[in-house]
Amino acid sequence: EFKIQTSQYDSGYGTRVPNTNLITRSGENQFHGDAWEFVRNDIFNANAFFRNATGQPRANLKQNQFGGTIGGPIKKDKLFFFSSYQGTRQVNGLDPDASLSTLLLPPLTNDRSAATIGSQFCPANKAPAMQTRYLTFAGGVQVACDGSNINPVALHLLQLKLPDGSYAIPTPQTILFSGANAGLGFSSYSLPSAYDENQYLLNVDYVISKKQTLSGRFYDATANTLRSFGTNFFRSPETPNTPGFPENEYDKDYITSVKLTSVLTSNVANEARITCTLANIDETGPGVPSAASIGMTPATPLFPEPPDFTIRGSLGGFRLGNIHNDYRSSTKTYSGEDTLSWVHGKQTIRTGVFVFRQDLQSFSSQSRGRITFQNFTDFLLGMSAAQNGSPQGFSNIQSIEANVGLGPRGEVVRSYTIDHGSAFVQDDTKITSRLTLNLGLRWEYLPPSWGPSGDLGNAWPSLLQLAPIPPASGTYLGTTVPANYNPNQINPYTGQPFGSPPAGVFVRPTKSYYANGAPLDSFAPRFGLAWQPGSKQTRVVVRGGYGWFYQLPSDGGNAPNTAQNNTQPFAQLFSDTGASNSASTLQKPFPTTTLGFVLRTPASRLTDRVIGPDFLIPKLQQWNLNVQYRFSPSLALDLGYVGSYGNNLLLAYDSNQPLLATPGHPVNCGLPSTPAGLGVSAAVFGTVGVDALGCVTTNTSANAYLRVPIVGETPTALQAHQSLGASWYNSMQATFRQQISHGLTFQVAYTFSKSEANTTVYNDQRNLNLDWARTSFDRTHRVITNFSYDLPSLRTNGFGGAMLRGWSISGIVIVQSGLPMSLTDRNGGSVYGFAGPATITLCPGATYKDLVTSGTTGSRLRNWINKSAICNGPAIGSDGSLGYGNTGQSIANGPGQFNTDFSIGKTTTVRGLREDAQLAFRVEFYNALNHPQFSNPGTTLGTANFGVITQTSVAPRLIQFGLKYLF
Known part of the structure; x- marks a missing residue:
């Protein structure tokens, strides 16, 4: 049984909102148990929408879930x-994350000779109107x-x-023979994919x-998973994976x-608990050729496999390989808690303490690396900027990313x-027979996570700003290491110790990333009430609550906007885009890995x-007010308001966004004014706009x-992970419920809500105030209906009566608005070195309402977005490079959802x-x-997937049979 704590007034719960309690059964003086089998088979299922569209057969799906429980006495009344x-x-060909991939592809044939491919994809062979697609x-x-x-x-x-x-x-x-993508595959x-799991549970209760x-609870689970298209971690829907990786x-x-x-006494009880958990994950990407076998130099010689190739643009979008396929982690958690309860008259008082430690060790998957191309023809060439003569100084590889270290x-x-x-302390008091108050206070001790091995690299802005333009000889200013830095750690690339921090490297006073430890004023008040107005009426009840919740930051977990990478000296991070990646080629896409302390110079591109460096604890305030009206003992209506506000939330932004220069207001005066000083050729130096005084005068x-x-x-670089984010949630919630009456139970729940935040930049x-927008999971309208009906039993004896008795039907219907979309422009922000994602630019006179086309969902799968409302971004640079768009985030919605799940069952007494x-x-x-229920379309302007829906959000009709014996 799962119990989710959603009220705000109980101070016995903190962090990790909403809290979920898992309750498992205990044995009794009589033996009870059950055995079951649930079966799925593709012969009963419908075909997936896009499988039908491409003339492909029904996907394979076979699943067996089986097991049983048994409980009883070991020693009666005692144990x-x-x-x-x-x-x-499970064998599953319908999993949209692991088994299904719908792709827009270049129109390749089985003739893969260089001459044929050149003839197919050279712009010179195309009609003038089509040449742009192939550039x-x-x-x-x-x-x-x-x-x-x-x-x-x-x-x-x-x-x-x-x-x-x-x-x-x-x-x-x-x-495809029609539409904007005619001619593409x-x-x-x-x-x-395959999934095999075995779960074991043993509960033992001893009445001392x-x-x-x-009481003891022991759980063991082992799972083996094959994901045919690799992990879906951070996978873009615009670049689905190809088969073979x-x-x-x-687990x-x-x-x-x-x-x-x-x-302890008739009115005092105590509960003490100790819990230990261990979770191991080992992910590997099998069957990948070596980088050397295809002529590439890998990101690190210790991982000799090729990178993830992400290819997007006007000729299709897909991924070859997966940067996140290789990952290992081990997480050990220890916790202890003690709660004392005292019932005194109309009061119930609880107080308790909780301690927790989690040790996590992980081996990041990003040593494989990823390279991204903005068109298939860029992939075909794979040249550096010096080789291809790019007027903007771009390699054909638009960006690289990799993080290599000591593993x-x-x-x-x-x-x-x-x-x-x-x-915490909690006081639940029945003030009168019609009013109950819940008052609580909780204190949280939440220090930042710290690294016991002393390898957490970090850069601090205040130290970097001491030398914004480094000397030609270089500087280490800005680089910091933790207090427990180990100079004797061996660098696997040199075989020598890393050594003592050189001059300019700052040793932080803590073992964490931060300058400070846990704030000691993290008190969380809680308040709740239940009130029945009037003196005699029994139909109306008012409930409300308010509470603060401090959240547990996780610098190493999977929470959004937490850092997933490490930097010097024990790791090396490559994250170069645009002209910063000008030297990259398909033969050698990544710089050479060295590790260690790296000097920052005017010519470096770190x-x-x-x-x-300031550590703040994210805080969430939640509140609600609810009125319940009971029409009858079994029929009631709840109408309420629920809201929340979060602050000190983690967000990530690129703090090194370039400045704009003019001849009258140059920037970064003091740069080297020679090609050698900037580490470039004389030809390149003539294009970068540095004058004799070392000032940049052009953009x-x-x-x-x-x-x-x-x-x-x-x-x-210098992506800053800081506690500058905030969020708002406001909702009206209405629930109409019928408790069991004449065999019928149903509930209709409607939510009208808005969720906003500024945590995606x-x-x-430099202007985070512009990032307030609906969150990516916001659904304005949501209606969930569930019902269960026990069919009337006919009073018939014998076999016929047994067959006609015990039938029931149940179902869940979900109707909800589509998810928000943020529309981006792949060309936008080029004048800023692509420091951050750029949104689209609306044409003069156009509004957000003009962005989404009209008609049925099925008629708009290839043109969900009205491209005529979108114009080119503003040209700011002297080379025509673009600034940012004039739109915000979450400016349009994708397809809504309408889903129905239904079941029919029969229960029969069979003895045994x-x-x-x-x-x-x-x-x-x-x-x-x-x-058919569809995912959002592609949202990147300039790619073939823009405005095109290629994925479903819900599987086609599946049928499952279940049989369960209970005794």
Whole structure:
């Protein structure tokens, strides 16, 4: 049984809102148990929408879930047990995250010779109206029509075949003949994933005496997962994975909990609990060729596999490989709590303490790296800016990202310890027979996570600003290491110790990223009431509550906007975009990995990262007010308001966004005024706009890295993770419920809400006030209806009566608004070195309402967005490079959702192990009406996926059969 704490007034709960309690059964003096099997098979299912659209057969789906429970006495009235087992065996070709991939592809054929590919994709062979589609994003050299300049690495990948004989970059299943993407390939692939899990649970309860009970809970689970298209972690829906790059995952989880319940007096009780958990994850990407075999140099020699290739643009969008396929972690958690309860007259008072420690060690997956191309023709060339003659100084590889470190395969090894303590007091008082007040106060001790191995690298803004333009000899100012930095740690790339921090490196006073520890004033008040107005009426009840909740920051977890990377000296972060990545080629996309302390010079292009340095605890305030009117003992209406406000929330923004220069107001005066001083050729120096005084006087894409506030760091470096975010949530909630009456139970719940935050930063990285917008999960309207009806039993004896009795039906219907979309422009922000995502630019006179086309969902799958309302972004640079757009975030909605799940079942008394033993049979229909429900379209202007829907959000109709024997 799961219980989710949603009220605000109980101070016994803190952090991790909403709190979820998992309650498992205990044994009794009689033996009870059950056994079950639930079965799914694709012969009963409908086909997926896009599988139908491309003429592909129904996807494979076979699932068996089976198990049983048994509980009873070991020693009557003294010692009891309850145990369960559940096994899952699944082969699933319908999982949209792991098994299905619908792609817009370049119109490749099975002839993968350089001459054929050159003829297909050179702009010179196309009609004038179609040439733009085939131009590279970098500009300069284009694909030769004879294929003579196709990069050997690209050609090798195009000719690479998978074990089944198909190409790693697929030949499309179909070619589109109409619409904006006419001539491109459209394919829907289903590769069955597999999931095998075994779960074991054992509960033991020992009655020590009438006043004391000792309980133990033991859980063990092992799972093996094959994801045919790799992990979905941070996967963009605009670049789905191609077949051939799966992921194997092994999970092992243990939970042990021991509780002592003591009745101290007739009105005082105490509950003490100790819990230990262990969670291990091991993910690997099998079957990938080595980087050397296709002519590439990997991001690190310790991980000799090729990177993730992400290809987007006007010729389709897809990914070859997956940067997040390789990951390992081990998480150990220890907690203890004690709660004392005292009932005194009309008061119930509880007080307690809680302590918690979590040790996490993970091996990051990002040593594989990722390279991104803004068009398929850029991939075909794979040249540096010097080779392709890009007028904006772009390599054909638009961006690179990798994080390499000390792990055996070059992984970043992240070790964190998270400590947490709390204490609370709660007073629930019945003031009168019609008014109850709940008053509570909780104190939280929440220090930042810290690294026991002393390897948490960080850069501090205040120290970087001491030398915004570094000397030619370089500086280490800005680099910091923790108090427990270990100079004897061996650098695997040199075989030598890292050594003592050089002059300029600051040793932080703490073992965390931050300058300070836990604030000691984190008190969280709670208040609640339940009031029945009047003196005699029994139909109306008013309930309300208010509370503060401090959240547990996680610098190493998967929470949004927490840092996932590490930097010097024990790790090296590559995150270069645009002209900062000008030297990248397909043969060698990444700089050479060295680790250690790296000097910042005017010619360097570092990508360090900032956390803090001030540590603040995120805080959430929640409140509600609810009125319930009961029409009858079984029929009631609830109408209420629920709201919340969060502050000190973590957000991430690019703090090194370039400044804008003019001849009258130059920037960064004092730069070297020679090509050698900037580490560039004389030809390049003539394009970067640096005058004789070392001042930058012009704005271009090529000189963005010289206009940054901290020279020597790229425009996309110094991503700052700071507690500057806030959020609002407001909602009206109405629930009409019928408790069981004549066999019928139903509930209709409607929510009208708005969720806003500024924790995702687009456009100008220096003006966070512009980022207030609806959150990505906001749904304005949401209606959920659930019902259960026990069909009337006919009073008939014998076999006929047994067959007609015990039938029931139930269902859940969900109707909700679509999710918000933020529309971006891949060309936007180029004058700022692509420091942050740029939104689109609305044409004069157009409004947000003009952005979404009209008609049925099915008629708009390829044109959800009205492109005629969108214009080119503002040209700011002297080279025509663009600024940011004039729109905000979450400015339009995607498709809504209408889903119905339905089940029919029968319960029959069959005896057997017990006289009252029952057999329950169920048939469950998921998406019973087989209603296609779609994900949002692509949202990046300038790509083939923009405004095109290629994914469904809900599986087609699935049917599951279940059989359960209860005794």
